[in-house]
Amino acid sequence: MKRSEINRILREGREFCRRMGFHLPPFADWTPEDWQQRGHECDEIRDNMLGWDVTDFGLGNFAEKGLLVFTIRNGNARLPQYVKPYAEKLLIVRPHQVTPFHFHYAKMEDIINRGGGDLMMQVYNSTEDYRLADTPVEVHLDGRCSVVPAGTVLRLTPGESITLPTYMYHQFWAEGDTVLGGEVSAVNDDNVDNHFLGKVGRFPEIEEDEPPLHLLCTEYPPAPD
Numbered sequence: 390m391k392r393s394e395i396n397r398i399l400r401e402g403r404e405f406c407r408r409m410g411f412h413l414p415p416f417a418d419w420t421p422e423d424w425q426q427r428g429h430e431c432d433e434i435r436d437n438m439l440g441w442d443v444t445d446f447g448l449g450n451f452a453e454k455g456l457l458v459f460t461i462r463n464g465n466a467r468l469p470q471y472v473k474p475y476a477e478k479l480l481i482v483r484p485h486q487v488t489p490f491h492f493h494y495a496k497m498e499d500i501i502n503r504g505g506g507d508l509m510m511q512v513y514n515s516t517e518d519y520r521l522a523d524t525p526v527e528v529h530l531d532g533r534c535s536v537v538p539a540g541t542v543l544r545l546t547p548g549e550s551i552t553l554p555t556y557m558y559h560q561f562w563a564e565g566d567t568v569l570g571g572e573v574s575a576v577n578d579d580n581v582d583n584h585f586l587g588k589v590g591r592f593p594e595i596e597e598d599e600p601p602l603h604l605l606c607t608e609y610p611p612a613p614d
């Protein structure tokens with residue numbers, strides 16, 4: 390992705406959060422220059438990959454397949470100094486912008502429509518060899534359990550949420566308007582915990598055509614010693 394495209398996505402995402410009245414923590418505003426001044430007191434942000442995360446899943450068409458994420462909080466399964474067992478993310482999902490089929494090996498998550506348009510969520514079980522299963526899917530929506538056919542698309546209107554257990558394939562997109570999505574989950578490690586059905590990338594290669602507005606969660610410089 391070009392840096393200019395990432396900057397535009399971040400600007401529009403921040404404007405959408407403002408419009409929705411959702412306030413972000415202070416590190417959402419930090420510039421690359423601010424990051425040069427941050428020492429080890431901010432290691433939790435670096436180590437647990439908090440902050441901005443833009444992806445086009447390596448497919449080069451953000452409008453069709455892409456997602457803007459802001460990780461608000463997270464623990465770390467590999468570093469014992471971080472004892473937090475939970476994570477929270479903001480997902481900004483545009484109309485007809487698909488986050489393609491994937492499941493998580495370790496992370497159970499609730500995906501919440503916190504406002505905007507409708508969030509469309511398609512679900513399948515996984516076979517043992519990680520293909521889409523044709524078996525009925527047990528879904529839990531806001532404390533209500535039901536069983537739906539494989540591949541069902543669930544419509545989550547603002548306020549509604551779904552619980553996604555490990556190994557349940559899901560893909561989602563918005564309808565009507567951009568969705569302010571929430572994710573409340575177990576500790577998240579996007580480097581190893583996502584299994585995508587198709588060949589996609591999780592973090593983008595970036596072509597630097599202008600200076601970054603904000604650094605992404607994969608770009609923080611190490612603390613000065």
Ligand SMILES: [Fe+2]
Pocket residue numbers: 491492493498559
């Ligand atoms: Fe997911």
